[in-house]
Amino acid sequence: MKSQEKTGRNVTVTDAFWKGKMEVIREHVIPYQWEALNDRLPDTEPSHAIENFKIAAGEKTGEFYGMVFQDSDIAKWLEAVAFSLENTPDERLENTADEVVDLLERAQGEDGYLNTYYTVKEPEKRWTNVRDNHELYCAGHLMEAAVAYYNATGKRKFLTLMSNYADYIDTVFGEEEGKIKGYPGHQEIELALIKLYDVTGNEKYLKLSKFFIDERGKQPNYFDIEKEKRNDKNPFFFNDSYAYNQAHLPVREQKEAVGHAVRAVYMYTAMAALATRTNDESLKRASETLWENVTQKQMYVTAGIGSMEFGEAFSFDYDLPNDISYTETCASIGLVFWAKRMLELHAHHKYADVMERALYNGTISGMDLSGKKFFYVNPLEVQPEACEKRHEKKHVKPVRQEWFGCACCPPNIARLIASIGQYIYTQTENELFVHLYMGNQTNVTMGGHQVEISQQTNYPWDGSVLVTVSPEAEATFTLAVRIPGWARSARVKVNGEAVDYLSLLKDGYVYLNRTWKKDDTVELDFEMTIERMQANPLVRANVGKVAIQRGPVVYCLEAVDNGINLPAIFLPRGSELRAEYKENLLNGVVVITGEAERLNANAWGSELYRPASQTTETVTIQAIPYYAWCNRKPGEMIVWVNER
């Protein structure tokens, strides 16, 4: 399956929507984060991440400082740099990255070990608390970065360093006698080892990833074993349950997503990738079961997941409160990772639909349009006064923050956007799947032929896409184009001629098998209706409400456009909604306007309760894309609007 991994490299994104975001990452986020990692930001808690490596390398004296997983910030930054270099070469940036790789080399132990917390602070305690201390997590992020850097630059050094680290870890963990039968408290290395396997072809890494997945949740629980060795008597904070780490059951017995959402989706990503690579039917079934649970019972309409602040966790089926959701940016990002792995396993539009939903909504909402401020939590309803005054809403910030003590989300969104091209296509021997629509250009090998593929589109504002297929010579293969789940109807033309696509449709993809020649075109036209989405009636929070969606974009109402007390707005079922592209608003967005009814608070008077006598007035509402909220005057926001 290695060919799949390679697809997506050398995709040049030319898309108006994404190119702007990639530029923001390149021009603002990456340089800003570099300053942060070097403690050069004023008024911000120092990161100390680079400093920690220098101390570990013996080049500086001092103490380790920061989160136990501080190293991963460097890894995610390097990975974002790699993805960015792939789209836009930048010699100076590459030199800086090379220097960081050199620093990593100097900080790495002779045995391959590389973790500044343990090297500097508790060198004798390596691997004594894999439940809490993120050693394997940091290792995984470094491996991912190394793979990305190799793919982007062709330079092997970082990859070799991390292969050495993986080789060392393989001597420590595994089913063989004398090795630790443990697995990480924060999953990540599992998916990273698969990437390392894909790029090196070394089966050892696949096997180690499989070991971590297979071992997880077995009884007696490894976390208890190591806990006893540490003589740790404290109950685990999450109701004393390893459901937090998805280690409450063997993974194949897990039917419901539980615990820390990011941990969960990183693990599910690895499970799906492993299932593809090892043809593991039971792992495939487990992946599908968990996918159904998350996307049919525990996902917000923005593709936010993890509805509970306690443990940054999933709560239970259909429990999706809008105003105290956690919906961490990183969790939606993980959902994108997972969706791509599910698509490799089985090309079905349901995976791509969720991936798209996450990409245009719950992930990019995490960053402001300038790339300078970030949401960790992406709520679907915000009343600023409640965030300030109600204790259980303190995690819901009404405005994006500059940086976080636990700075996981900003670098994660940076690496996602910088690598957006990798999510457009997957391929098998003879099939090229087009999952996402965005302006891009790429070269793939189909049946031994080089094929240049390009897309032109105004997506997500417009449902028309022109795909150009140019093999170097005539070549027969399948181009499978996705019909998005949101499209009420579609038209497909090949070289200008309408195709009866329904007969070619399987699982939401139109399989265009033909002999392609230079400059062949596929024109797609998806009906982009303004939809009033409803939720399953079991979602208590959304009864009587609709979410406005157009194409893949979910909308919201903000106070800056609609005044305060947004829940008092009722959208009548018959009210016409209009879409209009506004070039100068929020970097260019389609806004949705229409007439609505609004409870008249002034007419009500001072009483708190009285027999039904509310009156309404007619107002014009304007909805903007959810991802772009809080880029003007901060204030109230809602996604789910009362309907009447």
Added chain:
Amino acid sequence: MKSQEKTGRNVTVTDAFWKGKMEVIREHVIPYQWEALNDRLPDTEPSHAIENFKIAAGEKTGEFYGMVFQDSDIAKWLEAVAFSLENTPDERLENTADEVVDLLERAQGEDGYLNTYYTVKEPEKRWTNVRDNHELYCAGHLMEAAVAYYNATGKRKFLTLMSNYADYIDTVFGEEEGKIKGYPGHQEIELALIKLYDVTGNEKYLKLSKFFIDERGKQPNYFDIEKEKRNDKNPFFFNDSYAYNQAHLPVREQKEAVGHAVRAVYMYTAMAALATRTNDESLKRASETLWENVTQKQMYVTAGIGSMEFGEAFSFDYDLPNDISYTETCASIGLVFWAKRMLELHAHHKYADVMERALYNGTISGMDLSGKKFFYVNPLEVQPEACEKRHEKKHVKPVRQEWFGCACCPPNIARLIASIGQYIYTQTENELFVHLYMGNQTNVTMGGHQVEISQQTNYPWDGSVLVTVSPEAEATFTLAVRIPGWARSARVKVNGEAVDYLSLLKDGYVYLNRTWKKDDTVELDFEMTIERMQANPLVRANVGKVAIQRGPVVYCLEAVDNGINLPAIFLPRGSELRAEYKENLLNGVVVITGEAERLNANAWGSELYRPASQTTETVTIQAIPYYAWCNRKPGEMIVWVNER
């Protein structure tokens, strides 16, 4: 104003609704609590309350155990006993109470001091932390109990002990030089001292109460002064703000209810009572301002107050979430205390309406029908799975508990119900106000004449009330009867003859001034419509919803009658609702039934979101009085029902 206090004594409650509850208090709650106070309950954490007094009296050895305010449990029990004895003499119970009083006497210091925590545990630290350690709070409860016991039994001993204690406290606190310029962290003694003044006539107690009220919130803040003396460097848990204790501002400058709800309403109760007794206009205005804030902006339809678990506190205007409310039983009880004091200040139906709302809803919901289990928190929406799994809802219990570590609510509800007769009437020289309607018999002195008053009614199930007025000799005075705010219309007859009551109506009371003679009757008939109540449009949580109310009783839907997923029920505006008394249900209640529409979850299928396509089915709903919920099979409950 002493005459007012005396009204309400010797009211014999004969009411079907309340008599049953009073019996439960007498037969179950008081004996059960006595067992608890003596550590004789199996499977329950020992209270140690009696034991603490024995140790303080030097009759036992051992350590103080329990909450710092454990003494108040004894006080509240004694007060409930006193009220109960007033209605139903019980020699054995009175003997037991006498023995407790004797024990208190032996535990009391020579100087009058009586607090087992300090006497046993930290005798040298008296009055060093009045912010947190409830010394004055416990003293207040003991004084209230002493007053009640004197009123019930005529025995002066307990009253004398507590007068001695008050005299001692008066030597410690006050504006005179050398005295502490402090005030309690938990208000209570302020209202108790007024009761002590009313019954003893000793102005010293009124003055001390006024001192505590006037001193509160002055700068520099006394809590900071004593904190510094203790060398306590910790920030105060409530965002470092004494708004928790309503000590952030002088009371006359407080415009919004903030902080711990029980503390707040106990203080407001004292403020109103003081304003009446001292003709203090500024205090009266402050009381009215705070009343408007609480009842027009921060009160649930059940008269629950304090919407936030953090600090058991008020949050902010119109912030009344139904599913994570705190709405402590004790806070609603305090609202009843306060309402009565406001009625003394100014007879206006708005105070009695709230008092009645609290009495028939948010207070008695705290106890099950058998008097064996209690709610501390009285939510307006419960989904048991959420209470179990969502961390921020852990305080919302889906079923009543047997006893609490902090056992404030059960004895508080006991003393309220046992003294319910005290809330029916207030009087001035020449006016007798009838605030509540319930079967009772009492004797009052009007213009020097003894007048026997009685009521017969089926309230709250029926709006007809027969008041009989029987002066020993013809007497001219005003009987002012309340027209409840919920009544759409009313009829008033005197001796069978209709009265044009509107011309006699002032602030919701019909002033019937006449020369009354033996067996005169006043017939009242209030139209008891089934109302769909709406909330002010600024209450976000209730937009699009109605609460069913009939007379003073607020209704709810329970899963046991209506199945699960109650938010999926829509009550159509035109749907007819019917009231029916069911004698064998929940000790006899009027239930409300009608047709409603319910979202059809089965027809929806497995998807989580899709374009508007929810369907409904017609169902019959049954609503029961909110106070009686969770007396059958536990499960979901909602007060606010979606409307369509």
